[in-house]
Amino acid sequence: AIRMTQSPSSLSATTGDRVTITCRASQGISSYLAWYQQKPGKAPKLLIYAASILQSGVPSRFSGSGSGTDFTLTISCLQSEDFATYYCQQYSGYSWTFGQGTKVEIK
Amino acid sequence: EVQLLESGGGLVQPGYSLRLSCAASGFTFSRYAMSWVRQAPGKGLEWVSSISGSDGTTYYADSVKGRFTISRDNSKNTLSLQMNSLGGDDTAVYYCARGFSEFCSTTSCYPFDYWGRGTLVTVSS
Numbered sequence: 001a002i003r004m005t006q007s008p009s010s011l012s013a014t015t016g017d018r019v020t021i022t023c024r025a026s027q028g029i030s031s032y033l034a035w036y037q038q039k040p041g042k043a044p045k046l047l048i049y050a051a052s053i054l055q056s057g058v059p060s061r062f063s064g065s066g067s068g069t070d071f072t073l074t075i076s077c078l079q080s081e082d083f084a085t086y087y088c089q090q091y092s093g094y095s096w097t098f099g100q101g102t103k104v105e106i107k
Numbered sequence: 108e109v110q111l112l113e114s115g116g117g118l119v120q121p122g123y124s125l126r127l128s129c130a131a132s133g134f135t136f137s138r139y140a141m142s143w144v145r146q147a148p149g150k151g152l153e154w155v156s157s158i159s160g161s162d163g164t165t166y167y168a169d170s171v172k173g174r175f176t177i178s179r180d181n182s183k184n185t186l187s188l189q190m191n192s193l194g195g196d197d198t199a200v201y202y203c204a205r206g207f208s209e210f211c212s213t214t215s216c217y218p219f220d221y222w223g224r225g226t227l228v229t230v231s232s
Contacts, residue, residue, distance in 0.1 A: 001169070034218035036152075043202055043222035044144075044152065055220065087152055091216045094166050096142075096154035 002026050002090050006099035012107040019075040021102045023088035028068045032092040035064055035073045038101075039084045047086075048073065078104075109133040109221045111203045116226030121194055129186040129203030129223060137161050137181040140206030142219055143188050145199035145228075155201070156188065157216070160209035166216075170196070193230045200225040 003026040013019050023033065031051040036044040046055045048064040051071055061076045075082055083106055088099040115127040129141070142157040156177040157166045165177050176189040186203055204219035211217065 030215070032215040038152075043224055044219075045222070046218055046220050049207065049218040049220075089152075089154075089218060091218055092214070094211055094216060095168070096157070096216065098152040098154065101151045 001095060002029060002092065002097050004088055004090055004097050004099040006088055006102050008102060009100065010103040010105060012105050013078050014107045015078055015080055017078045019078050019104060021073045021086055023071045023099050025069045025090055029090045029092035031067045032090055033071050034089045034091065036087045036089060037084045038087065044087065109205065111205065111221060111223035113201065113203050113223045113226040116201065116228045118229045118231065119193055120232050121230055123193055124191045125193060125228060127188040127201055127226060131184045131186065136184040138209050140209055140217060141179060141186045142204045142206060143177060144202045144204055147199040157206065195230050198228060198230045200227050
């Protein structure tokens with residue numbers, strides 16, 4: 001099974017900061033990678049798919065990049081509503097794997 | 108508006124069974140693959156199972172293979188998950204999620220673009 005490793009596991013930031021989260025796959029997954037945002041008590045929300053395509057309705061301050069094994073989610077100017085946990089997910093082959101999550105907290 | 112509403116969760120004893128359902132609305136159900144994803148209390152997301160839109164192809168995580176069965180009724184816009192031989196590790200919120208497409212291709216499957224609110228399954232004596 002493909003393993004997904006996110007870093008960091010958590011980070012503290014303030015509104016307006018530029019935030020970067022990385023995700024590494026244990027083997028190449030081309031661009032079959034998605035990013036999700038989850039707030040406490042809520043279902044996950046799809047932000048980005050195919051590594052860099054913004055889901056409809058998602059603010060443009062979110063961006064994704066990478067291919068193969070190394071991927072990045074960037075929030076260019078952190079807003080108050082962005083404090084949440086973020087997960088990467090690979091969908092290469094016939095199984096799906098999530099990273100362990102990165103919690104973005106208020107500094 | 109796409110809506111997914113899970114039901115069937117609750118408290119169940121170890122070794123027993125439970126059946127979850129997900130009622131879908133707001134889209135042509137048969138044209139989309141569907142999945143179950145779970146989240147243990149305080150933990151991350153774990154994919155459980157997926158089913159294609161119309162040909163019935165199913166996929167399972169190793170942790171549930173042989174114990175869980177995913178199915179769908181396209182005439183009733185309903186997704187189900189039959190869970191047998193439940194153990195404490197199965198305690199989680201179970202989410203129903205829509206796949207971005209109907210099928211997996213030869214090289215990849217799909218992300219999940221809409222999610223339900225989840226239903227809590229607690230396995231305990």
